[in-house]
Amino acid sequence: MNKKIIKGAMCLSMISSIALTNASLIKPINAIASQITGTTHTGSFNVDSLTLQPGETTSSVNVNWYAPEGTGNSMIQFGDQTYQVEAKDLTSPTKVDTSKYKDTGKKVCKVTVNGLQADTQYTYYISNDNGNTWSNAYTYTTPKNDSFKFGFTSDPQIKENKETDSKGWNPSDGTNQTGWATMMSELEEQGVNLVVSAGDQVEDQSWGKSSEYDSFFAPTQMTSIPYAPAVGNHDRHYMFADHFNLPHQMDSLEEVKTTFRGQNSGTSQSHGNYIQATADEIAGQLESNGVKPNAEGQYDFVERREMETKGNYYYLYNNVLFVTLNTGAYPGGNDEENASNESVPSASKGNEEAEAIVKNFRTTLQAATNEYQNQYQWLVVTHHKSTQTVAKHAADSDIENYVDAGFESLMDDFKVDFVLGGHDHVYSRSYVLKGGKRVSERLVTINDPQGTIYLTGNCCSDMQYYTPFEKLDKNNNADFPVLANGKKGSQAYLEGNSLPYGNQEWNQEYSPSYAVFDVKDNKMSVKVYNLDGDSQNPDSKEIDAFTVTKKSDGGSKTTGFENAKALLSLQQTGRYDSGITNADGGVIEIVDYNNQTGWAYAVNGQSGKLVAIALKDIESKDKVDLLDGNDIDIKSIVEKADSSFVYGDMTSVSVSHDGKYLALAIQAANYKDNGRVALFECHEDGTIGLLKIIEVGVQPDMVVYTNDDTQILTANEGEPRNGYTSTDPKGTVSIINTKTFEANHVGFEAFDSQEARQKLVDQGIVIKKGTKPSEDFEPEYIAVSDTKAYITLQENNAIAIIDLKTQKIESVMSVGYEDYSKVSVDIDKKDGKYAPQTYNSLRGIRMPDALSVYTVDGVDYIVTANEGDSRKWGDYTNEKEVNFGKGKTSPTEKITSENSGLTGKVVFFDSSDYDGLDNDKDYLFGGRSSTIFKVEGNTMKEVFTTGNDFEAVTAKYIPDHFNCSNNDITIDDRSGKKGPESESVTIGKIGEKTFAFVGLERVGGVVVYDITTPEKATYVNYINSRDFTSDIAGDDSPEGMKFISSEQSKTGEPQLLVAYEVSGTLGAYDLTLNTSLDKDSEANGNKPEDKKDENIIITDTNNKDNNTQDSLKINKENIKQKKVKTGDNTMISFYVITLFISLFVGVFFIKKHQKVK
DSSP, X not given: OHHHXXXXXXXXXXXXXXHHHHHOOOOOOOOOOEEEOOSOOOBOOOOEEEEEEEOSSTTOEEEEEEEOTXXXXXXXXXXXXXXXXXXXXXXXXXXXXXXXXXXXXXXXXXXXXXXXXXXXXXXXXXXXXXXXXXXXXXXXXXXXXXXXXXXXXXXXXBOTTOOOOTXXXXXXXXXXXXXXXXXXXXXXXXXXXEEEEOSOOBSOOSXXXXXXXXXXXXXXXXXXXXXXOOOOTTOOSHHHHHHXXXXXXXXXXXXXXXXXXXXXXXXXXXXXXXXXXXXXXXXXXXXXXXXXXXXXXXXXXXXXXXXXXXXXXXXXXXXXXXXXXXXXXXXXXXXGGGTTOTTOTTTTSOSHHHHHHHHHHHHHHHHHHHHTTXXXXXXXXXXXXXXXXXXXXXXXXXXXXXXXXXXXHHHHHTTOXXXXXXXXXXXEEEOOEETTEEOSOSOSEEESOSSBEEEXXXXXXXXXXXXXXXXXXXXXXXXXXXXXXXXXXXXXXXXXXXXXXXXXXXXXXXXXXXXXXXXETTEEEEEEEEXXXXXXXXXXXXXXXXXXXXXXXXXXXXXXXXXXXXXEEEEEEEEEEOSOOXXXXXXXXXXXXXXXXXXXXXXXXXXXXXXXXXXXXXXXXXXXXXXXXXXXXXXXHHHHHOTTSOEEEEEEEEEOTTSSEEEEEEEESSTTSXXXXXXXXXXXXSOEEEEEEEEEEESEEEEEEOTTXXXXXXXXXXXXXXXXXXXXXXXXXXXXXXXXOOEXXXXXXXXXXXXXXXXXXXXXXXXXXXXXXXXXXXXXXEEEOSSEEEEEEGGGTEEEEEETTTTEEEEEEEXXXXXXXXXXXXXXXXXXXXXXXXXXXXXXXXXXXXXXXXXXXXXXXXXXXXXXXXXXXXXXEOEEEEEESXXXXXXXXXXXXXXXXXOEEEEEEOGGGEESSOTTOEEEESOSEEEEEEEETTEEEEEEEOTTHHHHHHHHHSGXXXXXOSSOOOTXXXXXXXXXXXXXXEEEEETTEEEEEEEETTTOOEEEEEOSSGGGXXXXXXXXXXXXXXXXXXXXXXXXXXXXXTTTOXXXXXXXXXXXXXXXXXXEEEEEEOHHHHTOXXXXXXXXXXXXXXXXXXXXXXXXXXXXXXXXXXXXXXXTTSOBXXXXXXXXXXXXXXXXXXXXXXXXXHHXXXXXX
C-alpha cells in the first residue's frame, strides 16, 4: 500500500512537471554549424593557387588548384569523401614571356565535391602524391537552407608593381594587394557565404602575369569562401580558365570576332580580338603580344577570342539563380562619330558584333532559367562592363554597342532583379529600370520592383579610381550617354550638371569598396561599404543601404472594431517598414505629408535619416500595400552647409501647405547650444534641396508652419539634461519669418517675477520649487490656428497661448486634472485584469504632449493628448514608486494596500519639490485621456474629457493585453504607470463632421471621436494594427499622426498616417464616413448619453484572432462586480496549480499511511 501511494504521488508530480516543462517559454539556442572532418592529416604544405567556386547548387562546391610539375593524379579529402583528381597540363599562353609567366610545367586540378549538407563545416586536405603527404587543413562551410549572405566586389585589378591610387585609401604598406586582402577579410567578418565579382581580377591584359595571380589568391578567404568571377577586359587570357572551376559553363556558344581598336583612334592593340593592322604593321609584320598580321591584314588574337566566349556560366545558390555573362569583349562598329576617321577602321560597320554577343547571353540566360525553372526567387546577373555607370567609361562606344544590341532589354525579358557590373572604378546605383525608363523614384525601401536595379562596383583593392565628370575615354560621343536633364553625349556629360538618366546615386571616396547582400526568402537587404581606417586598423564605412522585397504584402487589413456600426470606419491600406525596431522607441516618430507631390516625410530617430515615403503610389489591394521609401541623410547635408554647427539629432518635420517647402527641427550636439531649422525645397520625386539653415532656440523639439505659410514655429524644450546642478537652458518658442528668414525667440521671462509666478501657481500650474518659469517651462508641442499658437508645457501641466501677429505670449493656462474620486482608473499592476476603481485622494496630472486645434463658429477649440511625463535628469527624479504591500502607502498615506486592495508598483508624482499642487492629494503622471478646451480670449474652458474611455475601450477589445506596454504584451504592465498613455492627437474634417484621432502609445492603436459639437463629443471607433503574437510586431507605439483630406489625398479618399516609434513602421488608413449615420449624429453606436446608461455593450467585430464574437459587458457604476476577467485561465497557471495539488496530495497520503501504520 505504501509503495502504491508513493508511486501514485510521484506519477502525478512527474506528469505535472512534464506538462509545466513543455509549457515553459524557453527559447531554443541556435545550433552552430555541423562539422564533418574525416580523417585528420598532419599538413606539410600550402596548396598553390587554391580557390573555391560555387557548384551547380549549394549541395556542391567546385575546387581548383595548381599541382607541381610531374604530378599525375592528385587527391582531395573533403570531409568524409575522397576524390581522385586528374592533374592536367596548363594552357600555354599565346606568348610565353618568362619574366611574366612562371607556371610552365605546373598542372591544374579541377574537381566538384557533391553531396554537401546545409549549414555544415567541412575540413578538407589535398595531396599531390597519392596520399603520401597532405596539405595543411582548409575549411568550407555551406550556407543555411533559409538564408545566406553574398559579397559583391569588382576590379581588384592586382598589379605586379603593387601600385595604389595616389588619392586612395593607401594601406600602410602601400600595396594594392594589401587593400584586396583587407577587403576580403572584411567580407569574412560580415559573414558572407559567397563572393561574386564583376571581373578584372588582375591588371595585365597581355596573357597575364603569374605574380599578379599569386597576390590575388593570397587572402586565406579564397580557400574557404566560394568566389564567382566574371571575365573582365583584363582577364581575357588562358590563365583565367586555368585558375577557376566554373559551374555550368556554356561550351557551345558562337565565337565572335571583335574589331574594336580604340575610342577615338586606332592605336590600341588591347581591345578587339580581330583588329585591322595598319599599313606599316602589315609591311613590317610587326608583332603584337605574340601575334603578327595575317594574310587578311588582321591581328587574330585567338586566345582573347576564346576567353571572350568562355566565362558565361550559371548556378543556383539557395533561392538565387546567378548568371555570369562575359562582357570583357570590345564589339566594334556602330560608331557614327568616327565613321569617316581612317584611324578607326571598324567605326563604319554595323552593330553585328555586339548583337552576336548579346545573342550568346540570351542563350545562357535561357539555359539557366530552363534548368532551374520554379526553383529560384531571385535572378542576379553579374558581368564586367556596367551599362549604367557615371565615370570614365560612361560614353564608351563598346558599352553603347551592348546597350544598342539589347543588353538591357534582355534583362527586362528575363525579369532580372539585379545586374552587378564594374569596369568604371566608381560605385553607383541605378533607379529601378525597365524599357530604358525609370519605374521607381529614388528609393531605399523597394517593394515588388517592376524592373531591374543596376549596381556598379568600385575598385576593391585601392589600385585605381575614376572620378565622375572628370574625363572620358570617348570624348566625341554625340548621343551616349543620355542624361537626366535631357541632354546627350560626351560634352554634355562633361559639363557636370547631370548624371546619366538611369543612375540614382554614386560614391567616390577613393577607397576599396564592396557590397553585402543579405538574402532571406523574398527579401534582400543590401549594404555597401568603403574601407576605412588603414590596413593596421581596418574598418568599414557604410555608403549606401537599401532593401528589396518581392511578392510581398503587409498582411491582412486591420479594420476598426466599430466599423459595422460606426459613423466613421477605418481600414489599414498601407504600411512603410523601416526594417528597424527599438524597444525604447524613437524609430519612426513624426510624420507630415506633401499634398502636392503625394510624398510623406517621417523622422527616423534611430537612423538619423529623413524618410521620404511614396504614399502617392499606394495601391488598392486585398492585403496591406507595402510602401516604398528613400532615406535622406540630413546630417551630411547640414554639416556640409554649416561647419560651425555641431549636429545633434533631427526631431521634427513640417511641410508647407503649398507643398513647396519642408522644414526640419535639428538639435545641437551640446544640450546647451541653440538648434537649427533646416529649410528645404520639395521636388516631385520626393527629393529635397537645401535652401537655408536658421538658428533657433535650445533643443527644438517640434516645428510647424502657420496656416498661411508665412511663419515657421519651433518649440524649444531647453531641458536640463545634465541635471539641475548644471545649466538649465531656457525654454522658448522661435518664430521664423519665411520671407526674411529672421527668427524671433519668444521666452517666458515675463512670468519670472514673484507675483507673476505666484499667479501661475495659484491656477494650478506645476512649477519646480526655487525655479523661474522661464527656465522650468519646456515647450513641447505646437498647434496653430489662423491667429494663435498653442504650446504645450507638458511637465508644467499647462498650455501657453501666443498671438502670431504680435509674437507675444498672451497667457499660460493650466489644463487641469482627471479626478479619480469620480472617474474610475485601473492602477493595479498585478491583478491581471481590468478592475478600475475610484480613489478619493487621487488625481491624474494631465500633462499633455501633443495638441491640435480647430475652429467652430469662429472660436478655437484645443484637443489635448494627456500623456504625462516625469523628469529624470542626472540623479534627479520626480517619480515616487510605491510597491503596494503590507504597510505601504501613497505619498499622502491615504491609499494603502489594505483599504484599496492594490498590489504591485504604482508610480506617483513626487509633489514635495513642486508648487501648484495640493499636499492633500496623490498625483499620477498623465490623465489617460484626451480633453477639449474652448478658448475664450486669453483663457481656456474645459468642455469635454474622455475620462476613462481609453482604458475601458482597450479592455473590451484587447482584454488579454489590457494596459500592456509597447515592448511587452503582458497584461497590466503599465497599469501602475500612465496606463494606455495618450501620446498624440490630430483632427480632420470629413464631410460635415470633424473627428479627433488619439494615438495610444503603450497598448497601441488610435481612438476616434466625433468632435463636431465640442461639448457633445462622442466616441466613434478604435483601430489597432499591432500584432500581439510577440512583444514587438505589426504597428507598435503610435507617435506622430497626420490627417489627409480627400482633396489632398492622391487616392481621392481621406487618409490617416500614423508613425510608430517602436515597430519602426508607418501605417496608412482609409477613412470612410457612414453617410446614413451622418444624417443623425445620435445614430452612432456610442452616444454621449450612453455614459449615463448602466451598462455599455460593445461587440468584438474584429475577429482576426478570434473564432467567436464576444460581447463584453461593463457596469460603469459598479465595475468591481462586473470585472473584465483576463489572463486567469492561462495554461501556465493551470500547470503550476496542478503541480502543487499533486505534491500536496502525495504528501498527505504518505503521512496518513504512516499514521495508520
